[in-house]
Amino acid sequence: MRSPSSSLVPLLFLSSIFISVFASEQLQQPFQFGEMSAPMYTLPPLPYAYNALEPHISAQIMELHHSKHHQTYITNLNAALKAQAEAVHTSDITTQVSLQQAIRFNAGGHINHSLFWQNLCPAKSADAMSSSAPQLVKQIKATWGDEEKFRDAFKASLLGIQGSGWGWLVKIEGGKEPRLVIATTKDQDPVVGKGEVPIFGVDMWEHAYYLQYLNGKAAYVENIWNVINWKTAEERYLGSQADAFKILKASL
Amino acid sequence: MSAILRTSALRSALRASAPTVSTRAGLAGTTFVRGKATLPDLPYDYGALEPAISGKIMELHHSKHHQTYVTSFNNASEQLADARQREDIQAQIVLQPLINFHGGGHINHTLFWENLAPTSQGGGEPPKGALSKAINDSYGSLDAFKEKFNAALAGIQGSGWAWLVQDTQTESVQIKTYANQDPVVGQFRPILGIDAWEHAYYLQYQNRKAEYFKAVWDVVNWKAAEKRFK
CATH class of the missing domain: 3.55.40.20 (Iron/manganese superoxide dismutase, C-terminal domain)
Incomplete structure (x- = not known):
């Protein structure tokens, strides 16, 4: 959805398999330094079912909002943090600065949605x-x-x-x-x-x-x-x- | 005011069921009656841009969202006139963001409806003449331009618009994004806008906005854009 997006997911997935298999031979590679020093966030599970907030928020909204929108912020955040770790490693300060806004936006999206899911609950609770x-x-x-x-x-x-x-x-x-x-x-x-x-x-x-x-x-x-x-x-x-x-x- | 808006909405509804070809350019469609902004008629049916944009989206977007900007702009303008009369500078300043947001919403949507058209009325037909040349000069080709424009749309963080604008100082064209309902004013002249x-x-x-950005080019009215280009 947002800028660099989902095409990175399979790449990251593949590279992590690659690392787990060949870790001992690859540890000195700069690419791996970036990958291994950047944190990877994952989508927190919803503390209730997608339809649990109905009729006030529909299940369709909840499913898209959690599984697509929130996931996209996390995907893009991980990509930006990985790029930042590489830029730190190579002392590339201009790239580090240019990544700030993408980190702010996508990390903000992850933070906000994580808090939001937790501060909602079924009406009958x-x-x-x-x-x-x-x-x-x-x-x-x-x-x-x-x-x-x-x-x-x-x-x-x-x-x-x-x-x-x-x-x-x-x-x-x-x-x-x-x-x-x-x-x-x-x-x-x-x-x-x-x-x-x-x-x-x-x-x-x-x-x-x-x-x-x-x-x-x-x-x-x-x-x-x-x-x-x-x-x-x-x-x-x-x-x-x-x-x-x-x-x-x-x-x- | 409400009578004027009702009349305008009625005209709009009638017009929407009997489409006509728009010959308007620039901001000619931004109509003012006795100092009040009114909702301009859509120059085509609500369903006329399908399958690129659904009839339901067009109806809500025009009759509800655009109408709300018009109504809220008129309210803010009225309050601004009062504040001026009272020489209340603080109140005038407080109203500025509302004028920018709702006035911008009215301007942006008015231009947007005009720079879209059903394929039967020329939607999607590539630009010609001076505008085509300006795009090629700046971007190499129309396809390269669309790719850059779609990347700009995808990069908007939050609500906003992407515009092809003309720099009034250099006369060259460029792509610019604007937050929320900030309108294209000042140094730049709006040529073509897409609502993001x-x-x-x-x-x-839904969340697949890249598909919308790709499809919308099928209904872009380059003739309207050409008329705005100087």
Whole structure:
């Protein structure tokens, strides 16, 4: 889908077989240095079935979104990291700089989607009730007055995004008390700033809703609240940034 | 305002069932009634670009997405006029991104409908004359140009457009991509635009956007592009 893309997959696959067979003879090759020093990310499994979020998000959307879109970010991220490792090895600084945007975009896509799958759950699950996040809800009420006002502010932020992007509830650490903010990000920019802990995110790319909601994105933004995983949100709220990003280590 | 938009949508619906050949060029199709932007009629049926672009995509894209840009642009313009009258500079600045986004959406889609055409109305027929020469001068051949253009489309990270533009300083042509609904203004003149927002292809092509980029050339109206080229 995105730039260099899927043709790299079989190549990487073949070369890894090649390495496992001939590893002892090939270790000194620069090509292998690049390949072996770059991490390879894999698609994290969804913590529920593709149809588990229906009727709020259709199984068709979930399957394409997870198995195609998220996979493509990972494929392109791995290719960019491999190219970067080679550029580091050959001290090619111009190539390293030129790879930055591809790494930011595709790593952002991987980070955002990994967090997103975890912060959703089936509507009938107890985790989908905000009562599963007592501490977080207390802070939401302290910040926005009540849950309804918070949801309205979050929805307005989501609908104000011009183009592709995400809306996040973010905990900001560093002051006397951690505080909560609603943040929108463009394209696949991730929430990774110092002291920022993403609590939950909503994907506002059209591929996240279009097959079901078409141009009616307000209905998607309304229905998504039925499948927010408040238990995960509470854990992220009480945890650190590193805790929130554990899933990324697990997909290496 | 709503009466004007209703009338415009009605005209559009009528026109859509009785296709006519577009002879418009440039931004002639961006219509303004009493200072309000209105949805321009499509110069062909919603289903006329099949199989490259499905009728359902065209109908939603024109009657819903484009309409929303028109409506939101008019709202923002009205607020801007009020802010000017009140000499409220902060409010005027706050409205700038909305004018750019919704005004850009209106301009981009208006140009896009014009630079597409069913094959029965010349869609896909290669450019001629000065534009053909300019493309060959810059890219070697039409096929080489399309390949570069499709690579530019595929490289857009998020929503946006790719355009063949003419540099008003040097008169040469080049490919440029624009984020979201940023319109081609200033130094560059829009010649041919392709919408790379997911709503432009997702119902038919889903994540296989490269297939959309390949197919869309079958319905590119190079005659409209030639009229924009100076």
